[in-house]
Amino acid sequence: MWITSKIKQILMVMKPGIVTLDYPRQPAPAPTTFRGQPVWDHHKCLGCGGCANHCPARCILTRDVCQELRVMLYDGSRCTYCGRCADVCPEDAITMSNNFQTACDDKNDITTRLELFMLTCQRCGRCYEMEKTNVIDRMELRGFRYDNLERRALIRRTTDTFSPETLAATEQYQRPSR
Amino acid sequence: MRKELEAQFAVQLHDAVVCVEKTDQRTIFIDVKREAIRRAARIVTDAGGRYMCGVGYDNIARDGTLGMVHTFSMDQNDYFICIRTKVSAIDPVMESITPDLPSAGWSEREFMDMLGMQFTNHPKPKRLVLADDWPAGIYPLRKEVPYDLVPPGAEDVAYQLDEAPPGTRVVPIGPFHPSLHEPEHFAVYVDGETIKGCDYRGFMTHRGIEKLCQTQVSYNEVPFIAERICGICGSVHATAFSQAVESAGGIKIPRRAEYIRTLMLEIERIHSHLLWLGVAGHLIGFDTVFMQAWRVREQLMWLCERLTGNRKTYGMVLIGGVRRDITSAIADDIRAVVKKIEEELRVIHRAIEKDSSIHKRTKGVGTITKEEAIAWGLIGPVARARGVDVDARRDHPYAAYNDMKFDVPVLTDCDVWSTLVVRVLETYEAIRIIHQVLDKMPSGEIFVELKDKIPALRHAITTVEAPRGESTHYVITGEDNRPDRWRVRAPTYTNLQAVPLMLLNEQFGDFPIIMGSIDPCFSCTDRVAVIDLQSGKARSMTRRELEFLSREQLHRP
Numbered sequence: 001m002w003i004t005s006k007i008k009q010i011l012m013v014m015k016p017g018i019v020t021l022d023y024p025r026q027p028a029p030a031p032t033t034f035r036g037q038p039v040w041d042h043h044k045c046l047g048c049g050g051c052a053n054h055c056p057a058r059c060i061l062t063r064d065v066c067q068e069l070r071v072m073l074y075d076g077s078r079c080t081y082c083g084r085c086a087d088v089c090p091e092d093a094i095t096m097s098n099n100f101q102t103a104c105d106d107k108n109d110i111t112t113r114l115e116l117f118m119l120t121c122q123r124c125g126r127c128y129e130m131e132k133t134n135v136i137d138r139m140e141l142r143g144f145r146y147d148n149l150e151r152r153a154l155i156r157r158t159t160d161t162f163s164p165e166t167l168a169a170t171e172q173y174q175r176p177s178r
Numbered sequence: 179m180r181k182e183l184e185a186q187f188a189v190q191l192h193d194a195v196v197c198v199e200k201t202d203q204r205t206i207f208i209d210v211k212r213e214a215i216r217r218a219a220r221i222v223t224d225a226g227g228r229y230m231c232g233v234g235y236d237n238i239a240r241d242g243t244l245g246m247v248h249t250f251s252m253d254q255n256d257y258f259i260c261i262r263t264k265v266s267a268i269d270p271v272m273e274s275i276t277p278d279l280p281s282a283g284w285s286e287r288e289f290m291d292m293l294g295m296q297f298t299n300h301p302k303p304k305r306l307v308l309a310d311d312w313p314a315g316i317y318p319l320r321k322e323v324p325y326d327l328v329p330p331g332a333e334d335v336a337y338q339l340d341e342a343p344p345g346t347r348v349v350p351i352g353p354f355h356p357s358l359h360e361p362e363h364f365a366v367y368v369d370g371e372t373i374k375g376c377d378y379r380g381f382m383t384h385r386g387i388e389k390l391c392q393t394q395v396s397y398n399e400v401p402f403i404a405e406r407i408c409g410i411c412g413s414v415h416a417t418a419f420s421q422a423v424e425s426a427g428g429i430k431i432p433r434r435a436e437y438i439r440t441l442m443l444e445i446e447r448i449h450s451h452l453l454w455l456g457v458a459g460h461l462i463g464f465d466t467v468f469m470q471a472w473r474v475r476e477q478l479m480w481l482c483e484r485l486t487g488n489r490k491t492y493g494m495v496l497i498g499g500v501r502r503d504i505t506s507a508i509a510d511d512i513r514a515v516v517k518k519i520e521e522e523l524r525v526i527h528r529a530i531e532k533d534s535s536i537h538k539r540t541k542g543v544g545t546i547t548k549e550e551a552i553a554w555g556l557i558g559p560v561a562r563a564r565g566v567d568v569d570a571r572r573d574h575p576y577a578a579y580n581d582m583k584f585d586v587p588v589l590t591d592c593d594v595w596s597t598l599v600v601r602v603l604e605t606y607e608a609i610r611i612i613h614q615v616l617d618k619m620p621s622g623e624i625f626v627e628l629k630d631k632i633p634a635l636r637h638a639i640t641t642v643e644a645p646r647g648e649s650t651h652y653v654i655t656g657e658d659n660r661p662d663r664w665r666v667r668a669p670t671y672t673n674l675q676a677v678p679l680m681l682l683n684e685q686f687g688d689f690p691i692i693m694g695s696i697d698p699c700f701s702c703t704d705r706v707a708v709i710d711l712q713s714g715k716a717r718s719m720t721r722r723e724l725e726f727l728s729r730e731q732l733h734r735p
């Protein structure tokens with residue numbers, strides 16, 4: 001029986017032949033439904049912070065530099081392309097692109113930074129209407145946010161009014177180390 | 179069945195039973211006083227319960243206690259029995275149930291490490307999860323320990339391996355080794371070429387996911403993190419977690435969503451079994467099978483990319499339903515792809531089923547008897563290849579499995595070859611299920627909005643049949659929009675405990691394929707076991723000796 005098995009195995013290998021792609025010379029485009037790197041449209045974003053609250057990888061950071069200026073930072077080096085941010089955005093400001101070739105030697109090449117001028121009423125979180133019936137997804141961090149952008153750390157502390165002290169304190173934030 | 183069990187408890191334990199509570203159709207919680215835990219476990223085992231896992235949790239802030247739950251499955255009657263007890267945090271001692279139930283060994287050791295519980299008469303009270311240089315007295319799963327604590331490391335602390343049986347040499351395998359795809363350390367005791375015992379130290383990829391999800395994220399982010407517990411059976415963990423929360427919160431999800439979950443779970447089973455088939459071929463040095471099985475599998479990965487947006491970590495499951503719908507165009511696509519896979523898999527199957535060179539490497543290798551498999555609580559294809567007929571899809575139907583018709587292949591040869599055949603047959607069954615899902619799928623919503631808060635401190639348990647066996651998730655809901663406790667027990671956690679038994683008296687050269695036959699997934703399991711099979715004279719290895727041995731191993735041709 002050994003020899004018949006071997007013949008069958010040869011046929012099994014011969015029939016498909018070579019199937020590997022000559023990548024990258026031969027391009028391998030992703031399908032249209034692919035979830036690649038998220039792309040922000042700064043015209044649409046109103047800075048509600050919903051994407052930052054729901055990113056499972058915690059790679060969207062929000063920092064209020066002053067009363068009027070909010071910085072949103074997307075750190076692509078930790079993004080898992082789950083598409084949750086695009087799901088929750090009330091303004092459809094985020095699209096999941098087809099880009100998956102994101103290897104680069106500088107982290108800043110895959111980082112997106114938005115600086116948004118805010119009207120005070122817009123930061124209350126109430127604009128975040130898409131899931132207002134969904135208690136499980138209710139917004140947990142409202143008000144002014146002070147994530148540390150340099151260390152790429154989400155700080156789970158917010159205030160109702162802008163607080164320069166908290167801003168200064170979180171600027172000094174250090175990750176725990178040995 | 180439930181009445182009988184309650185009567186048994188009343189007769190044998192009298193007032194040690196605090197209360198009996200039935201939360202849903204299939205889950206029964208029995209609270210007992212801590213003195214009675216071992217007797218309670220024995221009553222459930224005698225009634226036909228199969229041990230699943232232990233769950234420890236910190237309740238110190240509420241009543242100063244640590245809780246311990248031993249969970250059992252009644253496969254014949256579709257019941258989960260959870261025996262709960264609590265001990266005060268000042269004196270967290272209870273009796274071990276491991277002398278009666280060997281498969282409880284790891285669960286108890288895990289909570290010695292993580293919560294500081296103590297179990298009297300535990301046969302092997304060694305460290306399981308924590309690193310060797312983790313300071314004593316810090317129990318990471320207690321609420322007062324921050325999730326990002328990084329204690330200083332220590333030099334020159336090493337795990338004390340088990341005593342080697344007399345007349346044997348130790349061959350270390352790992353932490354990094356070509357036949358293991360993830361870091362873990364085996365010390366194999368050999369007499370010549372014959373394996374006489376084995377000690378295991380793993381949990382080197384412990385990532386603290388449970389702690390993270392209990393402290394940092396909210397309910398609907400956990401499925402995405404759960405999916406990353408395992409690179410192969412991601413949907414399984416996401417589905418199991420979501421089902422547990424839905425069951426605790428009394429959320430009913432649309433039927434269509436349940437069908438789509440079923441579809442994703444079966445697609446995952448096909449890809450996992452084909453992956454395993456390839457790896458098994460590779461481990462016995464037959465790379466043709468490896469190449470062909472993975473070539474066939476690749477079409478499925480592309481299909482998933484079109485279907486969900488990603489090859490793996492599909493991100494389909496949320497609490498309350500699924501994220502993407504299956505249109506009729508994509509349904510035709512799925513049908514075409516699985517049909518092609520079935521044809522090509524049959525070609526591979528025919529080409530290898532009579533190959534005597536594969537038989538020589540796998541038949542009669544890694545044999546354990548059905549009785550041993552039951553005693554160790556084996557699950558999944560590993561158990562089904564040893565004549566144990568368990569399958570959570572049939573025994574505890576979830577998602578849309580109660581509408582599906584499928585067979586559960588069970589073989590009785592008890593060796594590695596039969597695990598191979600079981601997996602191939604299961605792949606055909608999975609394809610059958612996929613066709614049924616697509617034919618019967620009802621129309622309607624795929625997601626249900628959650629109107630109410632999920633009530634706090636509800637307990638729920640679910641199992642999902644992963645490609646490797648059942649995955650058990652236990653959730654205690656919390657107040658802050660996140661679980662208070664979430665315990666994951668991956669199938670390898672159970673199956674790995676019986677590997678030393680499978681290895682006993684086998685040839686050393688068969689180690690990779692025996693190990694591979696359980697389809698181990700260490701990052702899911704990540705915990706540690708040491709099982710002594712023979713007691714011998716004491717002999718401990720110094721680090722230097724170990725290093726020397728590993729170098730020696732390295733330079734051997």
Ligand code: SF4
Nearest residue numbers: 055079080082083085
């Ligand atoms: S795709 Fe997922 S991980 Fe990436 S930024 Fe969006 S939510 Fe975060």
Ligand code: SF4
Nearest residue numbers: 045046048049051089
């Ligand atoms: S959810 Fe949308 S609108 Fe809100 S901050 Fe994010 S991108 Fe901007």
